[in-house]
Amino acid sequence: MSEGHVWAYRVRAKDPECPVERVEYLRPAPKGRCLVRFLDRDGLEECVPRRRLVVLWEEHEAWLQDELRMAAVVEVSAHADGSPQYDAVSSLLGDPSLLEGVQLGYARSELCTLQIPDLQSVCAVLGMDEEDLRREPLAFTTKDGLFVGPWSLAVKVAMRVAELNGEAVMQKVLAKEEKIELESVHGWTYTSGRGQTREEHWVPPHRLTDFHARQLMSLNILREWCGKEVIERLDELEALREEVRRLGMLVERAIAELRRCGQGAIAATMESDLGVPVSTLVFRKRRKKRPGG
Incomplete structure (x- = not known):
């Protein structure tokens, strides 16, 4: 940040309902804050958190357009959060041994969206047509070059990952099923805390029933995607x-x-x-x- 630059300021940086204001950056302040001048408030000066200066003013129109498009993608994608299919997709796209360079949005403002910084490289690895992905309804590329797609596209990419890595994925499925079977009999033991404050906790099998049921549904989805x-x-x-x-x-x-x-x-x-x-x-x-x- 340089003195005199004009930034787009928003009290809640990730909230599209919150208005954007023009501010001039004056100088840094302690504890992650900075001194700014509100150009549309008669030159009012105030110390604000730096994270509220979201983008240079000259770029804010493109940034707002990206935000609106992201909101549209989230609207058709967020329903998948917490579902067995979400668990299946995230287990594939979140495993760097299967695929790198792909992630799912986790924050409320980008929930369940597919995000790929280098779409060309990922498509080359997967053997997928880059233009087919770009033509997916609501898919777009941000001003910073990040490709964003809806949940339907996340599922499509995950299925391709399972197809290309079928045996590796099935081995993970089998290992997970074995773990579930053991926990169904013996329960689950985990530790919390650090050092001398570490404590061991045990969860009895009957309290894991619903959790295991969802996991098994997710594993069955992976089985289907791996192929007969x-x-x-x-x-x-x-x-x-x-x-x-x-x-x-x-x-x-x-x-x-x-x-x-x-x-x-x-x-x-x-x-x-x-x-x-x-x-x-x-x-x-x-x-x-x-x-x-």
């Missing part, structure tokens, strides 16, 4: 692992029987060929799709 082929491949892999485990256990029983019969040398050779004892192998069973998804 991915689930079938995982089913085949599980069946193959189970068969390897079954055959390995047969070999172990045969080795034990050979030793009992005094055929230690043959048993040792078979054991060496088997390699890892079957008893050390862990095969996590796939969780079945829960009802209500």
